[in-house]
Amino acid sequence: MSVPVPQTYARYVAIGDSSTEGLDDPDGRGGYRGWANRLAAHIAAAQRAPLLYANLGVRGRKTREVFREQMPVALAMHPDLVTVFSGVNDVARRYCNVNLVARDMERMFAAFRDTGATVLTITMPDLSEVAPIARLVRERVLALNDRVRDACTRTGAVCVDLARSPVTSDLRLWSDDRLHANSEGHRRIAAALAHALGLTGHDASWAEPLPAVPAPSIVGRIGDELRWTGEHLVPWLWRHARGISSGDGRTAKRPTLETVDDDNV
DSSP states (O other), X not given: OOOOOOOOOSEEEEEESHHHHTTTOBOSSSSBOHHHHHHXXXXXXXXXXXXXXXXXXXXXXXXXXXXXXIHHHHXXXXXXXXXXXXXXXXXXXXXXXXXXXXXXXXXXXXXXXXXXXXXXXXXXXXXXTTOGGGGGSHHHHHHHHHHHHHHHHHHOOEEEOGGGSGGGGOGGGBOTXXXXXXXXXXXXXXXXHHHHTTOTTOOGGGGOOOOOOOOOOHHHHHHHHHHHIIIIIHHHHHHHHTTOOTTTTOOOSEEEEEEOOTTTO
């Protein structure tokens, strides 16, 4: 990860899927906060100049949809800082061409870098050791992470390599559905991005492990898997079998650039 020299940012735009939107980090007002909002707050607090921020992320979006729907809107805002993250909804599908997903990611990195913007992205943690179902897509996740790292090297985007930090595979940073970070997970992702930007007051402490706890019993693990299957996997499979996406009919939560303050992030 190449850490840029700290600078002042005027316009930050976040594009992506549910992770960028902020699931599952409740804001206490019926919506979601998330790492992108938290990062915007960190940047605003670290500089004297005001920060304009837009979040175009929408749950359920695949990478090609982010490329087609969100990238042109974001480019028109002339951001000097952009976060780009997607891919979870691609690798979770029955069919996924990792090379095509990575190509679209690289095209987005390059498009924003060509305008002079700082571009940040993150890799996907491997949960296969703590969530057995994740083993079904492990090879896709690892392959996409490798291609994203390569794309960052070629384009000059900054890769915050969460996948190589052991703490990100701790289930205590993830919500019950095992797809979305919980509030502590979002806090740590935002802190990692702030550290990558060299913001004052942010260091590598985001990667510190959580306190050790006794390993769950086999019976406990089986119970957890059965609950997760019934509450999350089966409804997800049924929804997708009918061609329904969690993002159907939804629009971006923050579609225009607004000044960041304590009341709106």
